[in-house]
Amino acid sequence: MKRPDWFLVALWTILVIAAALWVAPFVFILLTSLKTEAEIYATTVFALPAHPAWSNYAQAWGRGNFAATFLNSVIITCIKVPLGLLLSAMAAYALAQMRIPGRNTVFLAILFGTMIPFQVLLAPLFSLVNSLGLINTYVGVILPYIAFGVPYQVFVLRGFFRHVPKEMTEAALLDGANHLTIFWRIFLPLSLPALAALVILDFVATWNEFAMALVILQDSGRWTLPLGLMSFQGQFASAYGQLNAAIVMTVLPAAIVYLIFQRYFIGGLTAGAVKE
């Protein structure tokens, strides 16, 4: 019989307590979102609502114009994520498998993009998008999203493609295939696991993006979920139940995607940063 390892028992206890602390904010938000104003003022913070006030959700949905912001977020995310990844994968293939003069310089320039805090570029980005007449348009926000998604995705996928032996490409070329075909027929299917990870990662990043949307989508009809939530907070800061319902509705889609695709997610995050 094995003696219990007291070190591990203590460690486990500490971690469980820490995890409870970590999720406490979610519990608090969820509980608040189901309380009436009177309950919020009168009951203690972790008290269960007597009758869940689902009406908070309905009211927040209407007042926050969630139908529109949700749709905008879905449209922008569903166009940006696949399109951006395809462009990144194409570029990553070229940089990994083709002999292009100066490709290391190009790669370094792209890599630099992973490091720029794009938040300081909001003003020139606004004037650029404005000069193209794309303020308040989906295209106007999707293009910068793609541009700032390219660096990390190219970085990860290029690393992935480089591990594929060059001989494979060269053999295919000798068989008469061109690079476009090789990319499409061989490399894209090959990189599906890495792409899946990046899809999840990019989905969450795009879904959550706030700063660029803030300067480019100035019309409330084009707002994404984070902008809608921010405006809701500005207008109804004291409608606590509805505000928390709005938070839950904003957070839930990303949380569900994360919980379903957890495995891929962490793979995508670590693929670029920490390599064996």
Next chain:
Amino acid sequence: MVGRRILFAALLLGAQVVAGTSGTASAETTLKVWTISWDDVAMSGFKQMIADYEATHPGIHVEEESRGTDEHKAAMRVAINSSAGPDIYYMWGGLGLGGEFANAGASAPLDAAYAQYKWDDRFLPSALGDSRRYKAPQRHGVPFLVHGEGLYYNKALFKRAGITAPPTTYAELTADADKLKAAGIAPIVFGGSVNWHLMRLMDELLETECGAAKHDALTSMQANWATEPCATASFTQMKHWADDYTLKPFMGLADDQAQGLFYAGRAAMILEGDWFVHMIQAHTDISNFGLFLFPTGTGRLYFFSEYFYVSARSQNKAAATAFLDFITSPAEQQKHLGQFGSTSVDKGIDYNGRTQPLDMQWNRTLASTTGTFVNGDQAFPLDVTTEYWRIINAVAIDTMQPAAASAAMQSFIANRHH
């Protein structure tokens, strides 16, 4: 084939727009009006006004677009240099916002329309003030809304503190605040996180300490904040209110949180505008609340106006002024009384149907007002407003002394590169 015909018409219309023709061939004139999103009552009132106008003016189509306050300002900035902008736009009257756009060339001068429609006879003198802020003889904008601001108070709390009548001088006001404090009641509440809430107090104090002429000179940046003793004195009073009279903590609160605390009786006073009557009504029993003007001693009303301006780039200026004349006409104003605010911009409106005492108090106040002073954020240009807010907050949270505050204000104004 109706579908085909519509498509054809759409193509034709599109071709016209592309060709930039002014649409002489089409009988229909479209007026684009940009406003902010008012509350539901005001919004439906405005749509009704449009419907009234379209019913009596065939061939004119009015297209209304409304946005949140910040989006509206942003959209206007983008539109100012493009032909895709509105024919008529909404903006506040003061030099800070309305003036910024008018001075940037966004607004068409309306002197001819003022003469043609005799608007000077129609509107309250207080409402007209902001149309005259420009280099004579230019007049800009048509008044649509007027707002006064004052102190709302909780009658029960005043009574508990032994206050029998609202104060009529600043000394009485602070004496009453002391009484409230002694009775364990927070005299006033502000939401510090929205900068303009606490700013209202500072605006009132400047009027009180400096008097009308000097206050105007300070807000128009003609007088020197650093050497004008009343500026420092106002900041000193501001600090006194923040330290001693304001429900704490307040710097982390938004305005509607502060309002919630006021409805709940956590503080005795709040500095709000005429629109607040309806907000109290929506939350609690309004008969528990009273109203008096901040006793500045100058006799001027703390006031701002909201205007409609005709865009300088509009191709339909005559139709635009005719529309504005219609919606500000006494008949329309009487018809939509109370939907936009307590008081109409017009003279001679019949308020006799009213029952809410606080609304009636505002009607009397606004109708009898001649002198006004405007909110700081509507008097100053944007960058000065931002600095004004920072300094007010810095004094309130004790990082800046009053003398340093007026010096900081002056050095910011002196360093502006305009």
Next chain:
Amino acid sequence: MPALASGAPKPGRLGAPWQAVILLGPALLAYGVFAVLPFLDVIRLSVMRWDGLSPHAAFIGLANFRFIFTEDAVFWTAFGNSVIWTLLSVAIPPAIGFALALGLNQKLRGRNALRAMFYLPVIIAPIAVATMWRWMYDPFFGIVNSLLTDAGLQRLIQDWLGDRRVALYAVFVAYVWQTAGFAMVLFLAGLSNVSPTLLEAARLDGANRAQCFRHVTLPALGSTITVVIVLSLINSFRTFDIVYGMTHGGPAQSTQLLAFWAYTQSMQLHDFGHGSAIAVVLLAVTALVVIPYLRWTQRREDAA
């Protein structure tokens, strides 16, 4: 074998250079126009006076920099806050993430569920995190002050986001909550590279847990630690949403950070010159960190 790129294309087929253009072009075009161009433009704008919309911008040399360094009452506050923020961001979330990773790398019951819980805040929109924590810090009804009251610790009650002495740190706590899981995951990945046979050998040699950690685990994590620290550093420069949502830089601009002050100047006060000058300062600081790191990465990759 002859160089493929120089092979003459057969009629009707794309040559290799064209194939390269098709594959690389779109991504480079998007990146060039919407990332590199604004990057260059911000440098240009930092020596101009411009309101963001009028057709003319005037060249004014270094006047914007002189203004932000000597006359802007907020710049140095924002700069100081950014330094504090960066130091804390590099120290605290990685330290917590490291501790969590070490713990959750052990064979524990339910460790995957625990990992997921610690990671969950990372995937939430920062603006939602800001809204959540703003409500938790509510001075009258929020959870923080309620719990302090329940625990009899009323004297610790604060106006968390309204008091200049605590606001920045109150925001930072929310930031730690959101970012510690990110460091944890990177460290877990690094730990998975620590050779189990080496650990086993060390244990057989009689090394205790502390010795195993000190002599086997820690050396193997060297590059992971560098990566986590640099990423934390870069992410700290990017902090924007959470400040926007929680304090908007207040009270009295006491929680301003450089990225947010640059935004405020350009996009809210319409002074693109000042805003861009602040942005350039932050970019210069970023470059000081990033360029050595990129060279380090390159060397590592070349060695691999």
